[in-house]
Amino acid sequence: MPDKHYKQIVILSGKGGTGKTTVATALSEIAEAKVVIDTDVDAANMHLVFDYYINSEYDYYGGKKAEINPNKCSQCGMCELVCRFDAIKEFKVSRTSCEGCGFCFRVCPDDAISFYESKSGVYSACELEDQSKFYYAQLLAGEGNSGKLVSEIKKKAYEQVKENVKWIIIDGPPGIGCPVNASLSGVDFVVIVTEPTQSGLHDLKRLINLLEIFKIPSGVIINKYDINTDMSNSIEKFIRPEGISLLAKISFDKKFIKAIQNSKTIIEYDHAYIDTFKTIWNDIQKVILN
Amino acid sequence: MVISIASGKGGTGKTTVACGLASVTNNCVYIDCDVEEPNGHILLKPKITLEESSYKIIPKINNDLCNFCNKCTEVCEFNALLNFKTEIYLIDELCHSCGACTYFCPQKAITEVKKENGKIRIGETSNNILFYDAYLKVGEASAAPLIKKVKNAYKGDRPVIIDSPPGTSCSMLEAVKDSDFCVLVTESTPFGFNDLKLAINVLRQINIPYGIVINKYDENFSLLDEYIHDNQLNLLLRIPFRMDIAESYSKGELPTETVKDYKVMMLDLLEKIKKEIVKKEYA
Ligand code: SF4
Ligand code: SF4
Ligand code: SF4
Ligand code: SF4
Numbered sequence: 267m268p269d270k271h272y273k274q275i276v277i278l279s280g281k282g283g284t285g286k287t288t289v290a291t292a293l294s295e296i297a298e299a300k301v302v303i304d305t306d307v308d309a310a311n312m313h314l315v316f317d318y319y320i321n322s323e324y325d326y327y328g329g330k331k332a333e334i335n336p337n338k339c340s341q342c343g344m345c346e347l348v349c350r351f352d353a354i355k356e357f358k359v360s361r362t363s364c365e366g367c368g369f370c371f372r373v374c375p376d377d378a379i380s381f382y383e384s385k386s387g388v389y390s391a392c393e394l395e396d397q398s399k400f401y402y403a404q405l406l407a408g409e410g411n412s413g414k415l416v417s418e419i420k421k422k423a424y425e426q427v428k429e430n431v432k433w434i435i436i437d438g439p440p441g442i443g444c445p446v447n448a449s450l451s452g453v454d455f456v457v458i459v460t461e462p463t464q465s466g467l468h469d470l471k472r473l474i475n476l477l478e479i480f481k482i483p484s485g486v487i488i489n490k491y492d493i494n495t496d497m498s499n500s501i502e503k504f505i506r507p508e509g510i511s512l513l514a515k516i517s518f519d520k521k522f523i524k525a526i527q528n529s530k531t532i533i534e535y536d537h538a539y540i541d542t543f544k545t546i547w548n549d550i551q552k553v554i555l556n
Numbered sequence: 557m558v559i560s561i562a563s564g565k566g567g568t569g570k571t572t573v574a575c576g577l578a579s580v581t582n583n584c585v586y587i588d589c590d591v592e593e594p595n596g597h598i599l600l601k602p603k604i605t606l607e608e609s610s611y612k613i614i615p616k617i618n619n620d621l622c623n624f625c626n627k628c629t630e631v632c633e634f635n636a637l638l639n640f641k642t643e644i645y646l647i648d649e650l651c652h653s654c655g656a657c658t659y660f661c662p663q664k665a666i667t668e669v670k671k672e673n674g675k676i677r678i679g680e681t682s683n684n685i686l687f688y689d690a691y692l693k694v695g696e697a698s699a700a701p702l703i704k705k706v707k708n709a710y711k712g713d714r715p716v717i718i719d720s721p722p723g724t725s726c727s728m729l730e731a732v733k734d735s736d737f738c739v740l741v742t743e744s745t746p747f748g749f750n751d752l753k754l755a756i757n758v759l760r761q762i763n764i765p766y767g768i769v770i771n772k773y774d775e776n777f778s779l780l781d782e783y784i785h786d787n788q789l790n791l792l793l794r795i796p797f798r799m800d801i802a803e804s805y806s807k808g809e810l811p812t813e814t815v816k817d818y819k820v821m822m823l824d825l826l827e828k829i830k831k832e833i834v835k836k837e838y839a
Contacts, residue, residue, distance in 0.1 A: 279566075280593055281566065281567060281593055281595070282565060282566010282567035282568075282722045283565070283566050283567010283568060283569075284567060287747065308564075308722075308723035308724055308725045308728075308754075309564050309565050309566075309722070309723055309724060309747075309750070309751040309754060311565075311746075311747045311750065311751070314746045314747060314750055315746075329633070330633065348655070348656075348659065350653065350654055350655055351654075362729060362761060362762060365652055365654065366633055367633050367634075367652060367654035367656055368631065368633045368656065369631075369654050369655065369656040369659070372631060372656065372660065373659070405724070405725060407724055407754060407757035407758040407761055408724065408725070408726065408728075408729040408757075408758045408761055408762070409725060409726065410698075410700065410725055410726030410727075411726075412725050413697065440566045440592075440593075440722055440723070441592035441593060441699075441721070442592050442593070442692070442694060443592050443692060443696070443697065443698070443699050443727075444697035444698060444699075447695070447697065461806075462806060463805060463806040463807075463808070464595075464598040464806070464807070464808030465571070465593070465595035465598050465808075468593075468595060468598060469593045469595070472592075472593065472694065475694050476694050476695065479694065479695055493799075493802055493803065493806055494803065494806040494807065497806060497807075523744075523745060523772075523774070526745045526746055526747055527744070527745055527746065527774070527776065527777045529746055
């Protein structure tokens with residue numbers, strides 16, 4: 267296979283609230299020749315600080331749902347018996363509980379169950395001010411299968427990627443589950459944004475375990491490192507023997523919140539941060555390219 | 557009484573509120589349903605008394621009985637089964653344990669077996685909170701089944717505090733489902749605000765009464781207050797951003813024990829929630 271003309275970076279945090287999206291939006295602004303994808307489909311946030319316009323919108327069908335037609339149903343009870351997700355009660359399917367396995371539909375003797383593709387989200391292809399492509403998605407409330415949506419939005423981005431693109435920057439989902447796995451596929455490097463708290467360190471460890479399975483190199487940014495320098499040192503001590511580089515330590519600064527409150531990226535809000543993130547971005551490039 | 561604590565956005569301080577609430581609720585049970593990143597144990601420091609594996613059910617194909625008719629691969633909606641002609645192969649991470657393949661196999665070549673998908677831990681804290689949490693096995697795709705398990709692990713009638721995973725997907729739904737009241741923790745930013753609206757949507761769909769706690773409250777961000785006011789939402793508590801609370805958390809200490817007025821805030825919150833639950837019962 268020929269080398270791809272771009273490298274993919276995903277920004278993860280394990281735990282929420284560490285400043286992952288702040289870092290992701292700042293790096294996205296600094297990087298040139300890029301495509302930006304927000305794969306935090308449960309709670310997409312990048313679009314709240316970017317200026318963009320939407321080129322096209324796509325419906326996302328995450329799976330199927332069953333529905334019982336009361337006119338055909340003889341109330342034999344088979345469907346309720348076989349459904350392992352407690353989704354059928356009194357000959358009605360609960361949309362929120364249905365996993366879309368189709369067991370009831372196949373087992374019904376009276377052909378009373380329809381099984382249809384159901385819309386579970388939307389995603390948008392957008393353009394940022396510098397004409398870079400930007401993608402974000404929104405899962406409908408309470409829907410599952412966010413991993414598949416992550417894969418689908420990435421696929422759309424790859425389809426439309428132009429020759430001159432060098433970087434694909436992905437704001438990843440929280441956690442270590444299915445959507446994170448989906449965000450990691452094909453990725454060259456992971457930037458982990460953590461914070462110096464007990465739970466920050468705890469989740470960092472679990473995330474690093476996951477990355478070992480995928481064999482993807484990673485680097486760590488400790489955000490708000492000075493709210494607890496002891497803990498910050500513990501994090502540094504922990505990652506060193508794991509062969510993970512410390513990319514940056516960022517001081518706690520209320521401006522991070524202020525920037526979000528004003529719907530701006532941190533470097534738009536305070537130009538002093540341009541240099542900070544340029545340095546971080548250069549370091550990331552160095553780590554990846556050699 | 558089952559109270560769940562959720563938040564659309566991660567890192568809003570949900571776990572601190574959940575643990576704080578647990579520490580002021582008499583004789584309660586705390587269940588950490590954030591199985592991808594269980595953090596409640598860091599603040600509550602329980603003594604773990606029992607740790608057991610949790611399993612999901614997956615099909616096992618007996619290739620001697622199988623005649624490769626493809627029925628199972630057809631009925632599997634999740635593409636978890638592949639026919640390699642000499643072997644039916646299961647990608648177990650994709651399997652949702654629905655049981656359809658086993659039921660429909662004409663050769664009775666499929667049986668169901670257990671496979672570990674995580675761990676459940678039970679413990680007790682020094683102030684008598686019964687503690688549950690669970691760890692999703694690294695690499696396991698779906699969290700909802702394990703959430704359901706740990707939630708149902710406690711069967712008694714002590715008050716239950718459920719710490720939900722962040723987000724608004726099926727995991728959160730599974731965690732908050734069947735609770736009497738849900739506390740949504742948000743923060744004074746457009747991110748928090750946006751994700752709060754999404755979380756409210758989920759709760760409306762499943763008809764669970766809820767109230768809002770604004771953590772790291774900042775009066776300069778008025779959009780959130782206006783929204784709550786205009787929609788007549790139930791604002792339970794505002795917790796200001798304070799260095800002493802943040803520090804306490806970063807050290808893994810429960811603010812109800814280290815920060816003077818935090819305990820009062822939690823007691824007040826609990827009272828308001830109780831009133832809401834009573835109100836609902838008489839409605
Ligand atoms: S499709 Fe599956 S989960 Fe949905 S109602 Fe039917 S049996 Fe239950
Ligand atoms: S299996 Fe079909 S006929 Fe029987 S109760 Fe269900 S929907 Fe009705
Ligand atoms: S349905 Fe049964 S017999 Fe047919 S391919 Fe599957 S396991 Fe083999
Ligand atoms: S149990 Fe259901 S999901 Fe799992 S392999 Fe069988 S049909 Fe597919």
